[in-house]
Every structure is written in structure tokens, then in C-alpha cells.
Amino acid sequence: MQTWYYSSNGERQGPVSFEELKVLARRGALDPVKDLAWTEGMQDWKPSGQVSGLFTDAPLAAAGGAFNPYAAPGTASDDLLARPSGDLGEIPPGSADLPILEVVKRGFELSKRNLGKLLGIGLVYILISIVVQVGLTLLDGALGMGRTLVQNLPGGGFVASHQLSLLATVISLFPTCFLLAGFNRIALNVASGDVASVGMLFGQGSKTLRMVGGLVLFYIVFIVGFILLIVPGFYLALRFGCFQYAIVDRNLGIIEAFKYSSELTKNNRLNLFGLFVMIFIIMLAGALALVVGLFVAIPMASILLPLAYRFLQFGPAALQDHAGSKVPLLSGRCPQH
Numbered sequence: 001m002q003t004w005y006y007s008s009n010g011e012r013q014g015p016v017s018f019e020e021l022k023v024l025a026r027r028g029a030l031d032p033v034k035d036l037a038w039t040e041g042m043q044d045w046k047p048s049g050q051v052s053g054l055f056t057d058a059p060l061a062a063a064g065g066a067f068n069p070y071a072a073p074g075t076a077s078d079d080l081l082a083r084p085s086g087d088l089g090e091i092p093p094g095s096a097d098l099p100i101l102e103v104v105k106r107g108f109e110l111s112k113r114n115l116g117k118l119l120g121i122g123l124v125y126i127l128i129s130i131v132v133q134v135g136l137t138l139l140d141g142a143l144g145m146g147r148t149l150v151q152n153l154p155g156g157g158f159v160a161s162h163q164l165s166l167l168a169t170v171i172s173l174f175p176t177c178f179l180l181a182g183f184n185r186i187a188l189n190v191a192s193g194d195v196a197s198v199g200m201l202f203g204q205g206s207k208t209l210r211m212v213g214g215l216v217l218f219y220i221v222f223i224v225g226f227i228l229l230i231v232p233g234f235y236l237a238l239r240f241g242c243f244q245y246a247i248v249d250r251n252l253g254i255i256e257a258f259k260y261s262s263e264l265t266k267n268n269r270l271n272l273f274g275l276f277v278m279i280f281i282i283m284l285a286g287a288l289a290l291v292v293g294l295f296v297a298i299p300m301a302s303i304l305l306p307l308a309y310r311f312l313q314f315g316p317a318a319l320q321d322h323a324g325s326k327v328p329l330l331s332g333r334c335p336q337h
Contacts, residue, residue, distance in 0.1 A: 005195075006048060007036045012327045015195070018054075025055050038332050040195070045332055091315040094267030098311055099319075100274045104282075106319045107307050111300040113326065114190050118299035121186060121198050125179055128201075132175045136168040143167075177211035178204070184248045187306040192318070193328030194336070207247050214243050214254045238269040238276075245309045251337035264312045275308055310334075 003015035008029070016024075021037065024030050025048065030037075032049025049055055111118060140146035145165035164172065181204035189196040218240060226233030242261035246252050252260060265272060279301045286297025310318035310330060317329045 002039055003195075004037060004039045006030065006038075007034075007045070007325060007327065011325060012193075012331075021048075021051075022054060030054075040336075042332065045327075090313050093263045093265075093312070096311070096315045098268045098271035098275065098308055100271060100278060102319055103275060103304060103308050103311060104278050107300050107304040110190055110193075110303055110307070110328075111296070114196065115296070115299055117196060118190070118302065119295060121183070121196070121201065122298065122302070124198050125183060125201060128179060129176075132172065136164055136172055139171075140165050140168050173212050173215065174208060177215060178202075178208045180215075180244065181205075181207045181211045181248055183302075184245055184306070187303050188245060188249055188309070188334070189336075190303050191306040191310050191328075191330075192334045193321075193331030194334065204248060207251070210247050210252075210254055210257070211244065214247060214257060217254060217258070218243060234273065235269065238272045239265055241265075241272070241305075242309050242312070245306060249309075249334070249337065264309070268312060272308065275304060279304055 002018060004018055004021050005012055005014035006016070006021060006024070007013065018039075021030075025032075030048045032055055033047050035048045036045040037048040037051050037054070038045040137146070143165075146168060147163050179201060182201035185204050186196045186200045188194075189200070218237075221240060222233050222237050224233075225236040240258050240261050242264055243254075243257040246257035246260040246264075247254075250257070250260065282297050282301050282304075283294070286293035286295075307318065314330060320329045321327055322329055322331075
């Protein structure tokens with residue numbers, strides 16, 4: 001069933017079916033000019049009166065001069081209603097400084113709006129990861145591989161943990177990267193105001209091999225840089241760290257994703273380092289807040305890097321909502337590969 005989203009009093013609502021949307025239109029709960037509608041496959045939000053079959057059998061003509069609550073500041077309303085606004089243009093790489101505090105503030109706003117959803121998705125992610133870990137541990141036991149580490153605790157007692165064998169570690173990369181690709185899709189969608197759901201965790205399987213190869217290459221590059229001296233290691237990590245989002249977002253190959261990340265992060269690597277420091281502080285603060293703070297800190301931290309990635313692509317527009325609404329400017333504008 002195709003799902004729809006609509007604006008009401010400047011706020012995004014949904015998802016609903018088209019029939020439910022028609023009921024709202026008949027009840028007068030939708031303004032055909034001021035309230036917008038969008039579904040997957042549409043290039044942009046449009047006035048609900050222009051959606052075929054919603055109010056009448058044919059689209060209504062847009063009233064001239066009506067205010068579009070999703071319009072970017074400074075855009076004439078009559079121009080917006082006269083033609084589709086199209087995709088927001090991407091900025092030249094390195095042309096805008098990443099504003100760390102603004103990204104953090106925006107990350108807090110978006111995580112607050114999507115807190116329940118992010119917590120639910122995170123819980124599913126963790127449960128699946130635990131099942132995979134247990135399965136690999138059992139595999140090691142059946143093959144007589146791996147080893148158990150015993151650590152003595154102060155005051156007596158001990159705790160045991162299982163260290164996976166090399167074979168199990170290699171195998172674990174595939175389910176790990178499968179889930180990571182799905183979670184990156186979700187985080188990118190939250191950052192840009194698009195639909196995000198638990199099912200998306202399992203929707204990026206075609207990119208798993210590229211994620212595995214990219215992750216292995218990334219760690220090799222990082223370790224080599226770290227061996228040379230600590231600073232080169234961090235520099236290379238900041239330069240190429242966006243590769244995982246590029247694979248998911250742009251459907252790129254491994255080398256192309258590394259090149260894209262290198263170009264995208266130009267002139268902003270120091271700012272990205274500052275953002276990593278802020279993420280560490282946020283996580284530490286969450287842990288110190290009787291651990292309960294982690295239920296806010298983790299969802300927030302999980303979308304800060306995707307949000308920074310969107311900023312590096314689209315500039316300040318990535319941190320803004322449509323005027324008079326809580327719908328991000330990028331909503332519906334980023335391709336879903």
C-alpha cells in the first residue's frame with residue numbers, strides 16, 4: 001500500500017493511505033493550497049489541491065500568490081506554485097565551513113522529533129547483533145575454535161568472555177555491514193527529513209559486499225596512518241570516513257566512495273574532528289546521567305555524522321526546516337538508491 005504524508009498547520013503528518021487522505025480532504029481538514037502532500041516517487045511536495053483524485057477527479061489549479069509553508073526563505077510563493085522547485089543544488093565541496101554547534105543543535109532537534117523511532121530501530125539493531133554474536137560463538141564452540149578469556153574481579157570472582165576466532169570474525173563482517181548499511185540509510189533519511197522505518201535495516205543488502213570491502217580498506221588505511229604517526233591516522237580517517245554514507249547514498253563503488261569522501265570533506269577535516277569530540281562529550285554526558293541519558297545521547301549521536309554529511313553536500317539548507325513548519329528543506333529531495 002502506498003503511503004502519503006501531508007502538512008497540517010505547518011507540521012508534517014502521516015504516514016496515511018490515499019483513502020485516509022481523501023477522507024481528510026472531504027472533511028475539510030486539508031487546505032488545498034496551504035497544506036502540502038507527498039508520497040514516494042514524487043520529486044517534491046505539492047499543494048494537496050494539485051494531487052489528482054484527492055479533492056476532485058482532476059487536480060485543482062493553485063491559487064495565485066498563496067503561501068507555501070514548505071518554501072525556502074526568500075523564494076516567491078507564486079513562483080513555487082507555478083512550477084516544481086526541483087532538487088536543491090549541491091554546494092561546491094569545501095565552500096562552506098561545517099558549523100559544529102549548529103549541527104549538534106540540529107541533531108538534538110531531529111533526534112527529539114524521532115526519538116521513539118530511533119530507539120525502536122536501535123533496539124532491533126542491538127538484538128540482531130546479539131543473536132549474530134551468540135551464533136558465531138556457538139560456531140566457534142562446535143569447531144573448537146576461538147578462546148575464552150577469564151578476568152579476575154577486585155574482591156574475588158571473575159568474568160569470562162569469548163574471543164572469536166579469525167574465521168568467525170571474518171564471517172561477522174557480513175551481517176555487521178549488512179545492518180550498518182541499513183542503519184546508515186535510516187540515519188541519512190532522518191537527517192534529511194525523509195521516511196525512516198525498521199524495515200530499512202534490511203533494505204541495503206546489495207551494498208553489503210561494498211561495505212565490507214570499504215570497511216576493511218578503511219581500517220587498513222587508518223592503521224597504516226596510525227603506525228606512521230598518530231596524526232596521519234586521524235587525518236586519513238577524517239578524510240575518508242564518509243565513504244560508508246557515500247556507498248549507501250550514492251550507490252558508489254568502494255574506490256569511488258573513498259574519492260567522493262575525500263573531495264566532500266575538503267577544508268572541513270578539522271571541523272569534523274571537532275564534531276567527533278562533541279560526539280564523545282555527548283556520549284560521556286549521557287553515561288554520567290545515571291546511564292538513562294544514553295537513551296537520548298545515542299540516538300542524537302547516531303545522526304550527527306549523517307547530518308554533517310548532508311551539510312557538506314547541501315550547505316546550510318541541510319540544517320533548516322521549511323518556513324513555518326517542522327519539515328526539513330531536504331525532505332523528498334535526496335535520491336533513494
